[in-house]
Amino acid sequence: MRTFRKVASVIAAVTLSLMFAAQSQAQTTSNAAAVSLTFAVASSLTVAATPSSIVFTRTNSRNATASAPIAVVTSWNLAVGGGNVFTVAYFATIAAALTDGTLNIPASDVFASINGGTAAACTLANVNVAAGNPGAICPQIFGGIGVTAQGSHSDSILLSLISPTDFPVTSYTGTITISAQAT
Amino acid sequence: MKRVLSLLLLQFSFFGLAVSAQTVSPIIVECGKKCRGEFSITNNGLTALAVSVEARSFSLDTLGHATNRPPDPGVDLQLEEGSARISPKDTHTFAYQLKCAAPPCSVALLSSMVVGHTTEGILVRVQLAHTIYACEKQKDCRKKVRAAAGVTVD
Numbered sequence: 001m002r003t004f005r006k007v008a009s010v011i012a013a014v015t016l017s018l019m020f021a022a023q024s025q026a027q028t029t030s031n032a033a034a035v036s037l038t039f040a041v042a043s044s045l046t047v048a049a050t051p052s053s054i055v056f057t058r059t060n061s062r063n064a065t066a067s068a069p070i071a072v073v074t075s076w077n078l079a080v081g082g083g084n085v086f087t088v089a090y091f092a093t094i095a096a097a098l099t100d101g102t103l104n105i106p107a108s109d110v111f112a113s114i115n116g117g118t119a120a121a122c123t124l125a126n127v128n129v130a131a132g133n134p135g136a137i138c139p140q141i142f143g144g145i146g147v148t149a150q151g152s153h154s155d156s157i158l159l160s161l162i163s164p165t166d167f168p169v170t171s172y173t174g175t176i177t178i179s180a181q182a183t
Numbered sequence: 184m185k186r187v188l189s190l191l192l193l194q195f196s197f198f199g200l201a202v203s204a205q206t207v208s209p210i211i212v213e214c215g216k217k218c219r220g221e222f223s224i225t226n227n228g229l230t231a232l233a234v235s236v237e238a239r240s241f242s243l244d245t246l247g248h249a250t251n252r253p254p255d256p257g258v259d260l261q262l263e264e265g266s267a268r269i270s271p272k273d274t275h276t277f278a279y280q281l282k283c284a285a286p287p288c289s290v291a292l293l294s295s296m297v298v299g300h301t302t303e304g305i306l307v308r309v310q311l312a313h314t315i316y317a318c319e320k321q322k323d324c325r326k327k328v329r330a331a332a333g334v335t336v337d
Contacts, residue, residue, distance in 0.1 A: 043211065047309050048204030055304035070307055078210065084247035145246055171303045181291060181312035182210045183247045
């Protein structure tokens with residue numbers, strides 16, 4: 001009888017130990033794997049100008065209008081709000097906004113209407129924006145002061161030519177610069 | 184012959200209608216007396232672009248408008264590349280090194296680009312500025328320059 005009790009106790013002890021072993025296996029958990037995520041967005045400034053070239057149609061011997069207005073969209077994504085964004089148009093040469101190499105149309109004969117406003121000659125000395133050629137700057141296209149961090153502004157600039165004398169017969173070419181800067 | 188002329192006309196029409204859209208990033212950086220930096224120009228259009236970069240010093244008025252001028256004598260700006268050709272939908276990075284002998288120096292790097300060409304009329308050129316403020320110490324350089332200029336906005 002004693003022997004039976006001893007054997008039963010041993011069997012019970014072994015069984016219990018096996019049960020605990022099984023329980024401890026069930027509690028095993030894996031290590032937590034950390035995956036770091038980074039996403040850096042740099043500030044940016046975009047200008048879209050359409051079309052990329054325009055031609056002029058003569059309405060009389062001293063006047064001409066552009067084939068289409070230039071649509072200018074200025075978009076920005078700044079680090080913080082409250083900054084300034086400016087867009088301006090200008091010609092590189094005061095005396096020859098358009099030229100055939102010999103005959104010139106000065107910037108004073110080029111008029112710009114911004115967003116349907118009154119046309120004014122591209123002769124501004126300084127509109128304090130971006131790069132400019134003093135004396136050949138058109139009226140400001142966009143002046144955003146204290147802008148929000150992200151934004152976009154659409155404008156149009158319609159050019160026309162008005163000369164005090166008849167345009168000499170030839171083909172003129174030129175380049176207008178749409179310049180944008182954030183400060 | 185008529186077919187060739189039609190194709191040429193169509194080609195010029197598409198050049199004329201092409202959207203000239205470009206992006207500069209980052210827009211504004213601050214640095215100390217000596218700094219190395221870079222900025223990227225992205226060609227968002229469908230035509231390759233020739234880009235040229237030039238440096239300008241600038242001053243601010245009380246509203247934060249910039250007036251650009253040729254680089255000041257104390258500004259030594261070295262561009263690794265002064266120009267590049269950027270494929271459609273591609274981005275090009277321009278690296279530079281700026282030494283400012285008499286801080287603060289306010290410098291704009293102007294990237295200019297045109298799409299296509301024209302034999303008559305006006306070509307539209309887009310120009311974007313990457314603005315650098317260099318001071319004795321980098322921290323709050325832009326803020327100090329703007330405060331010195333009397334800028335009340337921001």
